[in-house]
Amino acid sequence: MLSANKHALRLARHARNVSYTSSRAASTVVPQETDVVIVGGGPAGLALASALSSQPILRNTLKVSLVEASDLDKVRGWAPPSGTYSNRVSSITNASQAFLGEIGAWAHVEEGRTCPMEEIQVWDGLSDARVTFSMQDVLASHLPGMESLPQMARLTENLNLQRALLRHLDSTSAVELFDKVKVQSIQREEREGGGWPLVHLSDGRVLRARLLVGADGFNSPVRSYAGIQSYGWAYDTTAIAATMVHHPRTSFQTPNTTAYQRFLPTGPIAFLPLSPTASSLVWSTKPNLAKALLSSEPGVLASMINAAFRLPEVSLRYLHNLIVDSANTGSPLDAQQLREEISWRERSHSIDSRSAYSLAADTTGVPPVDADALPPLVTDIQPGSAASFPLRFNHADEYIGDGAGARTVLVGDAAHTIHPLAGQGLNMGLGDVEALFHCIQKAVHTGGDIGSRTALLPYARERYFENHKIMAACDKLHKLYSVTSEPIVWARSVGVEVLNELDSVKAALMLNAGSQSSRRGPSRTQLGASFAADGVESLARTMSGVRTLTEGVGNMVGAGVQRVLKGLSNSQRP
Ligand SMILES: Cc1cc2nc3c(=O)[nH]c(=O)nc-3n(C[C@H](O)[C@H](O)[C@H](O)COP(=O)(O)OP(=O)(O)OC[C@H]3O[C@@H](n4cnc5c(N)ncnc54)[C@H](O)[C@@H]3O)c2cc1C
Numbered sequence: 001m002l003s004a005n006k007h008a009l010r011l012a013r014h015a016r017n018v019s020y021t022s023s024r025a026a027s028t029v030v031p032q033e034t035d036v037v038i039v040g041g042g043p044a045g046l047a048l049a050s051a052l053s054s055q056p057i058l059r060n061t062l063k064v065s066l067v068e069a070s071d072l073d074k075v076r077g078w079a080p081p082s083g084t085y086s087n088r089v090s091s092i093t094n095a096s097q098a099f100l101g102e103i104g105a106w107a108h109v110e111e112g113r114t115c116p117m118e119e120i121q122v123w124d125g126l127s128d129a130r131v132t133f134s135m136q137d138v139l140a141s142h143l144p145g146m147e148s149l150p151q152m153a154r155l156t157e158n159l160n161l162q163r164a165l166l167r168h169l170d171s172t173s174a175v176e177l178f179d180k181v182k183v184q185s186i187q188r189e190e191r192e193g194g195g196w197p198l199v200h201l202s203d204g205r206v207l208r209a210r211l212l213v214g215a216d217g218f219n220s221p222v223r224s225y226a227g228i229q230s231y232g233w234a235y236d237t238t239a240i241a242a243t244m245v246h247h248p249r250t251s252f253q254t255p256n257t258t259a260y261q262r263f264l265p266t267g268p269i270a271f272l273p274l275s276p277t278a279s280s281l282v283w284s285t286k287p288n289l290a291k292a293l294l295s296s297e298p299g300v301l302a303s304m305i306n307a308a309f310r311l312p313e314v315s316l317r318y319l320h321n322l323i324v325d326s327a328n329t330g331s332p333l334d335a336q337q338l339r340e341e342i343s344w345r346e347r348s349h350s351i352d353s354r355s356a357y358s359l360a361a362d363t364t365g366v367p368p369v370d371a372d373a374l375p376p377l378v379t380d381i382q383p384g385s386a387a388s389f390p391l392r393f394n395h396a397d398e399y400i401g402d403g404a405g406a407r408t409v410l411v412g413d414a415a416h417t418i419h420p421l422a423g424q425g426l427n428m429g430l431g432d433v434e435a436l437f438h439c440i441q442k443a444v445h446t447g448g449d450i451g452s453r454t455a456l457l458p459y460a461r462e463r464y465f466e467n468h469k470i471m472a473a474c475d476k477l478h479k480l481y482s483v484t485s486e487p488i489v490w491a492r493s494v495g496v497e498v499l500n501e502l503d504s505v506k507a508a509l510m511l512n513a514g515s516q517s518s519r520r521g522p523s524r525t526q527l528g529a530s531f532a533a534d535g536v537e538s539l540a541r542t543m544s545g546v547r548t549l550t551e552g553v554g555n556m557v558g559a560g561v562q563r564v565l566k567g568l569s570n571s572q573r574p
Helices: 003-022 043-052 055-060 072-076 095-101 135-140 158-172 222-224 287-295 298-310 315-330 335-348 426-444 452-482 486-501 503-513 523-548 553-571
Strands: 032-039 064-068 089-093 115-117 119-124 130-134 154-159 175-179 183-188 197-201 207-215 230-248 260-266 267-275 280-286 378-381 387-396 408-410
Touching: 032 043, 032 197, 032 387, 043 064, 043 158, 043 175, 043 426, 055 426, 064 158, 072 158, 072 175, 089 095, 089 158, 089 267, 089 426, 095 426, 115 267, 115 426, 130 207, 130 452, 135 503, 154 267, 158 175, 197 267, 197 280, 207 222, 222 408, 260 298, 260 378, 267 298, 280 287, 287 315, 287 387, 298 315, 298 335, 298 378, 315 335, 387 452, 426 452
Parallel strands: 032 064, 032 207, 064 175, 119 260, 207 408
Antiparallel strands: 089 154, 115 154, 119 130, 183 197, 197 207, 230 280, 230 378, 230 387, 260 267, 267 280
């Protein structure tokens, strides 16, 4: 519900838009009539355009246009040299992949460049408490609605997905693509009974939209036009993304299909497999460390990644300060100096040089017993692949516009921006697209108005709460693992280890990670997915309680897990 202040702000914003409309009223440009205008040719916008072009009835009924500021030919012509990978990689969940398959787009993905994720190992950087999620756990569990699947998710370069969506669109020729043009302004047509949005492009064209879709990312112009407020905050965290080069696993080990994530107090570091010798890095850390690492020689980043998965936190903290301080004094640490420092620290922690925890470990022959607990040692960073992204949380107050912002709807990052620790942002966007596609399809089949609030309300109802739960859970996990105070670290480790023992809870968490095969499966499967988010949220809430409550920590951990279990048993009642 909007407060009076927010409402006043909204009205003021609309007043600005409307007066801008009046000044443009003299324009002689005749608006182009369109049923759906999608602003944004990122993964969400292209997926919606693809879905709308996938069915003959929609192709024949709707005139759809997509506007993208960048050059889509660069995506079409994307042809990286063999063995190299883009640094923007997403774990596409089974549910997302199933939807992309249904609309015919997944067939255009170059599957040889994707990698199945068959196991996830997550551990606490301070206590070392570890959770392992694997498909074996899913298959062994008795959660209803579970199907046998070969993977938990598929790691896919964003460009591979976007190129596939474009190829699919090009094969149908059903959507008019305007690229290299920006949406310059959006006004509401002045017409009795409520005008439609008029979208002014930078090349002078104007599109009149029955339905205007904002798939235009975090700074969404459509969200501004619709007067939809959003709430959120910037994390004091930057994600370093890069393609890591490493030795292949030996024949004694499982193949490189395990994702690893260590939660450090400065943020989680994730290792996402792409091929036997390449994997993708998403390292969320303090902005000053990210800056210092990216300005150092690549060997420094490679060694620090290895150390970040292996060394005790106290040594990592020392190394972080060393790297930042030397960068600030203008004489950055070189890779050799860093390796010597790490080697000294390994000795001081009594890390055996034959153990997988040593950077000097032998990577050929019979691997050390602890080898599968850690990702392979990184030998290099693919040239030009390291980049940084500021992280933030943001959620729109509403997904559909109303009043002066009517006939607008938000999907993807325009509606929600989330910390990448659970790899959910793009998947949530694809979930939005799937739900909106079904609403539009239904309106067309029943002869309804696709831009009406009646047609769009089921979309908001289906997605808002679902997204909110995942966002809240991820935000809490981020905050929970940033804490270093001892009782909380202890409670956290007990909590994580308890979770590791509870197969059904783990399976529920994995549904959230995406191992379910469809978002539209039986209701019990959906219940499982909800409880997955509940599980993370409940654990996070339990842990944060440690700070404020005086009762025994053990009781609270127990209560948190009991709540998850109670939820699960309720979900299985007829
Ligand atoms: C480091 C990192 C790792 C991530 N890993 C994962 C993961 O593993 N799994 C996952 O699900 N998600 C992940 N995400 C999140 C995911 O990348 C985003 O959620 C997703 O890319 C958002 O897609 P989108 O299409 O909604 O928005 P965007 O990709 O932001 O696209 C918006 C588009 O709108 C266009 N646009 C904006 N304004 C205008 C205008 N005025 N006129 C014309 N065009 C305009 C832009 O040019 C852009 O192309 C990660 C994010 C980060 C930062």
